[in-house]
Amino acid sequence: MTPPLHLSLAGQAVDVLRELVLTGDIPPGTRVNEVELAQRLGISRGPLREAIRHLASEGLLVLAPHRGASVPVADEADVQALFELRTALECAAVELAASRRTEADVVRLRAVCEESRRAYSAGERFPYRLDLAFHQALLHAARSPRIAEQVRLVQQRVVLLRSGLRDDPPHQHASLDDHDALVAAIAAADPSRASDVMRKHLARVCAQMLTSLAQ
Template sequence: MQNSDIDAGLTPPPLMPKVERQRLHDTVVEHIRRFIVEGVLEPGKKLNERELCETLGISRTPLREALKVLAAEGLIDIEPNRGASVSKMSEAELRETFELMSGLEAFSGELAAERMTATELTEIKALHYAMLACRAQNDLAGYYSRNQAIHDKINEAARNSALRQTYIAVNRRLQALRFRSNFQIPKWDSAIHDHDDMLKALEARDGKRLSAILRQHLLDKRDAVLQVQSREDAAAAKLKA
């Protein structure tokens, strides 16, 4: 009887803790990634684990697991006995990575113009108009999320898995910088003009045109980011003097 009682007892489903743990893990990664993208955690900033744990309402174990993921993505630097800090790209690295991204975006546009479905085009149009509404309200975070969704959907519509994987990996390193490129209103409005042209090229299924627009769009982002970084570096140098 005792054995049958044990056999008949309730056993916790073995997958439940793993599912909950994974959800927490993904949520923490996403929160910190957003902090980095939106500049809450600035490039070069040393991370205070206690403060992050309090902000996110978590223990140090899921935080450290999340930091390892972000380190693998190139967003966080972890040094033994010195802790973690937000990665800061050198000028040369920034230039080269944006150049690479301009090529990836251009190729995505060329393929997407051929392969995008009518439904996907409709979704991009909806995101475009939502993005314009955010600009009218000076909602940079809302604008950026829709902006990135447009670029992401163009890349998905290219239907090239090798391109997709490379795009995701490179774009993660540039998201915070792409966000910062809109800090100046003229740069922000110029980006919107580019998106108007992108939409027209998509509607016309003009892959060559869309490719050229996307390539220059990313190179303009590079130049805007370099300007911002140069001013910030100069201001930091003055404070140290």
């Protein structure tokens, strides 16, 4: 059954608006100009407003009375709270992945790691899509849909907060090394080692973000 047109347009608007926010095309602290954005996307303001409300429910936009929507700005408390939650969720997920993974899962994880290194070595800015693809492959291996959904929401909020921060090449190299170590632990079916690597990885990412905020 084909969904109503306004719902289809709203769904498309959600995807496009999410991309604009997560890539920093609409930077943190910026107010969403509904008129300009509706013209840019070629849709009416009705579906756009539905998309704005949806992204606000995910924490990617903030709604203020009489001011409309804006992209939130990172602060230390936000970062620490998100990483407390992300650590709890993703450490549980990698333990499950190490216990439940198939050989196909390991092949996929290694492929994403290799693709990430190629892209970064070619001079691309550390691509959030590949970072998310790696963590999504981990979640697939864990086979826990409820954990996966909660991690997705937390991860994209972290991506949003990172979009306004400067690049840090040593940190990005270390993240690629962490990903390789996680794949090795999962391939070895070692839940304890996988959880330990993930915990240290996320602690370092959190510390790097807090340092960037302070600067």
